Amino acid sequence: MLLLHVQTVGSSEGWVTLVLFYLFAALSGVSAWALVLSPNIIRMAVYLMLTLAGVAGIYFLLGAELLAAVQLIVYVGGVLILIIFGVMLTSRNPYLNVAPRGGEMALGLVLATVLAVLLAVAVLAAGLPEAAAAAPDDDRYAVRWIGALLLSRHLIAFEVAAVILLIVMIGAGYLVRRRIKANQAGATEGRS
Amino acid sequence: MTPLLSITLFLLVGLGFVLVNLTIGRFLRPRAPHPDKASIYECGEPSIGTNWVQFDLRFYMVALFFLVFDVELALIYPWAVVFRDMPGVALLLGLPFLGLILIGYIYEWYSGSLEWVRSGINRPDEAMADDASSQTPSGLAALARRDPETLSDIP
Amino acid sequence: MFSAQVFVSMLVVTIALHVILGAVAYSVMLERKIASWVQNRIGPNRTGFDFGQPFLPKFHFWGLGQPLADGLKLFLKEDYTPPNVDKVLFIIAPMLAVVPALIAWAVIPWGGYWDFPGLTVFGTEIAQPGMAVVTVAPINIGILYFLAVGSLAVYGVVIGGYASNNKYSFLGGLRATAQMLSYEIPLGVSILIIILMFGTARTDLIVLNQAQGILGWNIVWMPLLAVIFFTSQLAEANRTPFDLAECEQELVGGFHTEYSSMKFALYFLAEYAHIVTGAAFFTLLFLGGWSIPFYVGQAAAGGLPLVLLNVGVFAFKMFLIVALVMVIRWTIPRFRFDQLMQLAWRCLIPVSLILLLAAAVLVALKVPAIHWWMLGVNVLTFIGLVVIGPKVPKGPPVNRKIPLEGSRFSPLTTS
Numbered sequence: 001m002l003l004l005h006v007q008t009v010g011s012s013e014g015w016v017t018l019v020l021f022y023l024f025a026a027l028s029g030v031s032a033w034a035l036v037l038s039p040n041i042i043r044m045a046v047y048l049m050l051t052l053a054g055v056a057g058i059y060f061l062l063g064a065e066l067l068a069a070v071q072l073i074v075y076v077g078g079v080l081i082l083i084i085f086g087v088m089l090t091s092r093n094p095y096l097n098v099a100p101r102g103g104e105m106a107l108g109l110v111l112a113t114v115l116a117v118l119l120a121v122a123v124l125a126a127g128l129p130e131a132a133a134a135a136p137d138d139d140r141y142a143v144r145w146i147g148a149l150l151l152s153r154h155l156i157a158f159e160v161a162a163v164i165l166l167i168v169m170i171g172a173g174y175l176v177r178r179r180i181k182a183n184q185a186g187a188t189e190g191r192s
Numbered sequence: 193m194t195p196l197l198s199i200t201l202f203l204l205v206g207l208g209f210v211l212v213n214l215t216i217g218r219f220l221r222p223r224a225p226h227p228d229k230a231s232i233y234e235c236g237e238p239s240i241g242t243n244w245v246q247f248d249l250r251f252y253m254v255a256l257f258f259l260v261f262d263v264e265l266a267l268i269y270p271w272a273v274v275f276r277d278m279p280g281v282a283l284l285l286g287l288p289f290l291g292l293i294l295i296g297y298i299y300e301w302y303s304g305s306l307e308w309v310r311s312g313i314n315r316p317d318e319a320m321a322d323d324a325s326s327q328t329p330s331g332l333a334a335l336a337r338r339d340p341e342t343l344s345d346i347p
Numbered sequence: 348m349f350s351a352q353v354f355v356s357m358l359v360v361t362i363a364l365h366v367i368l369g370a371v372a373y374s375v376m377l378e379r380k381i382a383s384w385v386q387n388r389i390g391p392n393r394t395g396f397d398f399g400q401p402f403l404p405k406f407h408f409w410g411l412g413q414p415l416a417d418g419l420k421l422f423l424k425e426d427y428t429p430p431n432v433d434k435v436l437f438i439i440a441p442m443l444a445v446v447p448a449l450i451a452w453a454v455i456p457w458g459g460y461w462d463f464p465g466l467t468v469f470g471t472e473i474a475q476p477g478m479a480v481v482t483v484a485p486i487n488i489g490i491l492y493f494l495a496v497g498s499l500a501v502y503g504v505v506i507g508g509y510a511s512n513n514k515y516s517f518l519g520g521l522r523a524t525a526q527m528l529s530y531e532i533p534l535g536v537s538i539l540i541i542i543l544m545f546g547t548a549r550t551d552l553i554v555l556n557q558a559q560g561i562l563g564w565n566i567v568w569m570p571l572l573a574v575i576f577f578t579s580q581l582a583e584a585n586r587t588p589f590d591l592a593e594c595e596q597e598l599v600g601g602f603h604t605e606y607s608s609m610k611f612a613l614y615f616l617a618e619y620a621h622i623v624t625g626a627a628f629f630t631l632l633f634l635g636g637w638s639i640p641f642y643v644g645q646a647a648a649g650g651l652p653l654v655l656l657n658v659g660v661f662a663f664k665m666f667l668i669v670a671l672v673m674v675i676r677w678t679i680p681r682f683r684f685d686q687l688m689q690l691a692w693r694c695l696i697p698v699s700l701i702l703l704l705a706a707a708v709l710v711a712l713k714v715p716a717i718h719w720w721m722l723g724v725n726v727l728t729f730i731g732l733v734v735i736g737p738k739v740p741k742g743p744p745v746n747r748k749i750p751l752e753g754s755r756f757s758p759l760t761t762s
Contacts, residue, residue: 016197023200042509043436046443049502056495060196065488069495070266077498078259081528084505085252143487143548147274150267151285158285161267162292165260169296172256173303195484198356199453202483205364206449210442210613213422217609222425230430232513233604251525254688258528261696262498265535269491269548272539275710276546283711290704297697306692308685 020061028054039099045084052076066143250308257300264293351463351477352485359483363452371619372414378619378673379413385677418612426608429512436510441606441613444503448620451496453483455627456551458657459558459637460648480551481654489549490538493628494531497583501527503617504585504592508602519601522684523585523592529691530582530589536699537576540706541565541632544721554636560643564635568718571725573633575699580629582691584621587676591684626668630661634668637661693739694732701728 031050038044052075059068100108150158231238268289275282300306349357376391383390392410397403428437458481465476486492501524508520542548545556557563566573582589593601600606603614630636637657639645646653682690705724714720 020196020200040433042506043433046436046439046502046506049499053499057196057200065486066270066491069488069491072495073491073498074259074263074266077495077501077531078255078262081501081505081524082252082255082259085255085524089249089252143270143273144277147270147272148277150270151274151278151282155285158267158271159288161263162289165264166292166296168260169257169300172253172260173300173305176253176305177303195356195486198353198360198483199450201357202360202364202453203446203450205360206446207442209364209368210445213609213613214426214438217422217426220423221608222423224425225427229427232429232431233599234514235599251521254525254528257692258532261532262535265494265532265539268539269542272543273546273548275543275707279711279713283707286707290700290707294700297700301693306689308688 017061021058024054024057024061026054027057028052041087042084045080045087048083049076049080052080066146253305257305260296261293264289349474351461351465351475351479354466354474355461355463355479355481356483356485359457359481363457363483364449367449367452367620367623368616370623371616372418374619374623374669374673375417375615376411376414377670378676380410381670381673382677385674421608421612421615424608426610429605431512432605433510433512436506437605438610440503440507440510441610441617442503443506444500444617445613445620447496447499447503448617448624451493451624452627454486454489454492454550455631456480456482456485456554456636457661458654459554460551461654462648462650464650478648481658482551485549485551487549489547489551490542490553490628490632491548494535494538497534498531500583500617500621503614504602507606507614511602511605513605515598515600515604516602519592519598519604522598523602526585526589526591526687526691527583529688530579530695533575533691533695533699534579534583536696536703537572537579538632540569540572540699540703543703543706543710544717550631554631554638555647557635558638558645558647560638560645561635561640563638564633564640566633568722569633569702569725570722571698571729572702573629575695575702576632577629578690579695580625581672581675582687584625584672585618586622586672588679588682589687590681591687594681622669622672623665626665626672627661629668630664634664636664694736698728698732 028051031047031054035044035047035051038047052071056068056071056076059065059071268286271282271286271289275286380390382388390410391413393407394410394412394416395406395408396412396415397405428434461479461481463474463477463479465472466474484492504523504527505520508516508518508523511517541553545553547553547556557565561567585592592598593603598604603611606614637660639656639660702724705728706721709717709720709724
């Protein structure tokens, strides 16, 4: 696989791409392993952050600059912070290490194997494009093109996303309102 | 991908700078461990309990609302870039999107989600109010506990 | 061998990193000098470059040796890792703080376009001639990269606060995270408005669009937006009046309470690097980047002299902004945390969304003299804020009067 890759890239620019690819792949791969093996939840979050950042680097390498930026902005800067806050909110003591029990470990292994097999099948079935290295400067990947697509072919998805965001906001607002009511009740109880 | 190369170089050089500073200094720095240094710093007081304070839901809510706006921004960037090319269509199709977000925002405002209200669990002030009114200290103790700024009225 | 852009990029990488670190070190000095001017003191003026060594010439250089001496001191101090911390995260966290602050510089167009003549050494062509942007990475998403990297900056703070195993650190980390998240939204929306107006996200094109003397600059036509961006940038950098993450009266040092020596220095570096980065982006978005004020016929591209002039103009504008940030630190008192969150969520975000809508409508209607319209919208929004703002229903009172002895609300002192 590696040899094949090297053969397809001949120029010096290709070598640069290759080195960068392995750099970012190693970053996400190594931190993904660390993520799986680490027992501490917050450390896991940091490793997950590095994994996602590495994947963003690979997106960038493929010329999908917008996707890379969105990966960093939404997943690394938003979702992962929410996860960290969620962990801090729910767990009694975050310094407590997580040790999976035997059953959980087995279940995880089975699920991981199934996922790996599925992904491998999908990748092999898709077939890698022959001139993958030629993609980056392609105009198709430009932000402008994505914008035009969002307003034409993927318009429904664009608008539905807004609806989903609205639902999230309303749900969060409901949660907060319930909490405020609970607090007010608690406060009056305390006073009496 | 040449931009990525320069960004990566930039990143590696920056990281290298950090690492070199951390490691070279290791051989130059003094090491003087002391049991006092091992204690958690709390202005000289011995630390009470764990550092694990009760995490407030408000912080989580901020992160949740942030995520909503963040996704919205990420989705709307390509729209903004392409806006000049097809202003009419983009405005027509972007208005529902922005409108929904605005509706959500107004709902949040009216549901009180945007207020940074104090949680009801730890409310020391009320307990303190009772405390202060019931056990008003007298004599020297009262003097000692009074605000220094008002001490001028003491004969 | 190399194309012009690659060569110029490499050149900028090499120079920029040195200049950044020097600028950051000297911005600490600038901060101390400004503090002393504001407070009617003299400030650091003794440390020259002799460092107490007898064989070096003794001259004070107006205290210019101070940053070097500070750096050396931090470098040589004991680097103590308290025993109860999470060791891995404790070491990673300062790096997570520094690296995003540094790499955000990659998209800043320092000196416009360079008509690069090519470079040939001993008959071997090293770099081809051609046109190049004087920046590290001329990427299409440009300004979005700044936001993406900025969203990484949260981690240094939250992880540092968690790893220190200290109550102050943890609270400081939490506060800083909530603050940085909240202010990222108005920051993003104001950048979005600029993109919408110019139809591009590339930083060099954004500057080029403004390069028509002072009347091309965005700050003239969108003053309110500039204020929103500047405020958010201050909050993102955890600067006064938004430095609640490390307010010394309540949290000692905030998230870096337990840090010492070089690791503390890295946090310090990150804070000042953030200020300088923010100043650079404010310059390129609102102050017209490299464009010279009151001079319309500035050439878009040119040789090395023009590039150096451009870099000088850019750097001077940045210097002014950094100095402004520092003057603000010694002028405006710190906000309370609920005020901070209210400012972001109930003022900056709705106002920036209103401006976004207005900009979209104006661009879509293709109004003539759109700049004047935009100025009108900004001024009207500001007037609306001043008029409507006080009438907006307030939430429940957050700051409760605590009748403690010694406080202003004590029943003993008032009676």
